[in-house]
Amino acid sequence: MREEIEQLDAKHILPTYKRQPGVFVRGKGARIWDSEGKEYLDFLAGIAVDALGHCHPAMVAAMHEQAQTLIHTSNHLLTEPQVRLAEKLCQITGMDRVFFANDGTTAVECALKIAKKHGLSKCPDGHYEFVSLHRSFHGRTLGALAATAQEKYQKSFRPLIPGFRYVTANNELELHAAMNKKTAAVIVEPIQGEGGLTTMSPEYLCSIRELCDTNDALMIVDEVQTGMGRTGFWLAIHRTKIQPDLVVLAKALGSGFPIGACLTRGRTNLILESGEHGSTFGGSALACATAFSVLNTIEGEGLLQNAQERGYELAQGLLAIGDPIIEVRGHGLMRGAILNRPIARDIVRACLDRGLIINATDETTLRFVPPLIISSDEVQECLRVLRAVMGELG
Numbered sequence: 067m068r069e070e071i072e073q074l075d076a077k078h079i080l081p082t083y084k085r086q087p088g089v090f091v092r093g094k095g096a097r098i099w100d101s102e103g104k105e106y107l108d109f110l111a112g113i114a115v116d117a118l119g120h121c122h123p124a125m126v127a128a129m130h131e132q133a134q135t136l137i138h139t140s141n142h143l144l145t146e147p148q149v150r151l152a153e154k155l156c157q158i159t160g161m162d163r164v165f166f167a168n169d170g171t172t173a174v175e176c177a178l179k180i181a182k183k184h185g186l187s188k189c190p191d192g193h194y195e196f197v198s199l200h201r202s203f204h205g206r207t208l209g210a211l212a213a214t215a216q217e218k219y220q221k222s223f224r225p226l227i228p229g230f231r232y233v234t235a236n237n238e239l240e241l242h243a244a245m246n247k248k249t250a251a252v253i254v255e256p257i258q259g260e261g262g263l264t265t266m267s268p269e270y271l272c273s274i275r276e277l278c279d280t281n282d283a284l285m286i287v288d289e290v291q292t293g294m295g296r297t298g299f300w301l302a303i304h305r306t307k308i309q310p311d312l313v314v315l316a317k318a319l320g321s322g323f324p325i326g327a328c329l330t331r332g333r334t335n336l337i338l339e340s341g342e343h344g345s346t347f348g349g350s351a352l353a354c355a356t357a358f359s360v361l362n363t364i365e366g367e368g369l370l371q372n373a374q375e376r377g378y379e380l381a382q383g384l385l386a387i388g389d390p391i392i393e394v395r396g397h398g399l400m401r402g403a404i405l406n407r408p409i410a411r412d413i414v415r416a417c418l419d420r421g422l423i424i425n426a427t428d429e430t431t432l433r434f435v436p437p438l439i440i441s442s443d444e445v446q447e448c449l450r451v452l453r454a455v456m457g458e459l460g
């Protein structure tokens with residue numbers, strides 16, 4: 067079976083992904099199995115997506131019930147699951163309103179369109195500017211790609227949408243120099259998931275807020291990867307008292323079911339008018355009922371606290387390994403181990419052989435984003451495999 071599926075992949079799927087070997091067939095909790103029956107401990111969780119682990123019974127039951135009742139109506143016809151989820155999201159984030167998208171990128175696009183309208187109201191000649199950060203990741207559609215300040219993603223698609231200025235994370239001088247009355251918005255990830263797990267300091271985030279206020283610009287916080295409990299808070303920005311103008315969510319929101327959301331507050335609530343944005347699938351009854359059950363389960367099972375406690379254990383354990391790990395970044399269950407030499411991909415491969423799934427965001431950064439249901443024993447198991455692998459690689 068494995069060979070046939072891998073051949074079909076090579077023949078019929080666009081060659082945009084570098085995959086790990088194997089064909090995966092089943093998951094439960096923090097474990098996943100391949101077609102040959104090999105078991106893996108999953109510390110990647112669909113890239114910070116499977117918050118409840120694989121096939122959590124509460125989520126499966128909610129999906130099953132909603133699928134038997136009503137799956138999709140389009141946004142021409144209102145459904146209860148959509149507004150119930152919106153109400154819940156506003157309660158837990160402190161935001162006011164929601165636009166439902168299908169994933170992180172389409173949620174980012176919504177935020178950028180709101181910011182563009184705001185920019186055009188300030189600069190009707192179209193010379194407004196956006197500020198984003200070097201090593202950021204906001205998605206790969208043309209708008210989101212212009213915000214994603216990484217050469218490897220942008221290089222084949224120039225010219226990009228104009229108006230973006232890029233600044234170095236945590237560098238206040240650059241931020242001050244980049245912002246002025248033409249700035250429409252700043253978009254920032256509290257922790258750069260694809261950019262070396264660089265973690266924004268609270269002071270830097272406060273400076274963004276202040277400079278946005280001074281310059282009548284919008285602060286967009288991209289919580290696609292950090293949001294919905296991953297750092298031990300519903301939003302990573304909740305570590306501070308900052309209130310963003312726009313928040314973008316996806317990944318863990320559906321714990322594997324595709325859904326994204328752009329949340330607005332105060333002055334951003336009514337920028338988009340009827341007909342100015344939309345989505346066929348966004349906010350379907352099935353997606354929203356599923357996400358609602360995910361949020362209730364995160365709450366009901368105390369997973370924010372688990373993310374804080376297990377995340378601390380993981381970080382301490384990684385630091386204790388020492389060479390080649392020289393630094394541990396991130397918060398909660400979003401951690402990066404920085405290596406003193408470029409062996410991250412070798413480590414990922416050796417861990418996979420030993421039944422542990424992690425990934426490398428570059429040659430010197432290992433990323434750990436396990437499900438929020440991860441147990442202390444599983445954290446220790448991950449650390450044991452890592453110690454063995456690092457011992458072997460020398």
Ligand code: PLP
Pocket residue numbers: 169170171172174203204205206255259260288289290291316317
């Ligand atoms: N924003 C951030 C911070 C992300 O990490 C990602 C994906 O990794 C995206 C946006 C794009 O999300 P998606 O891949 O769901 O479109």
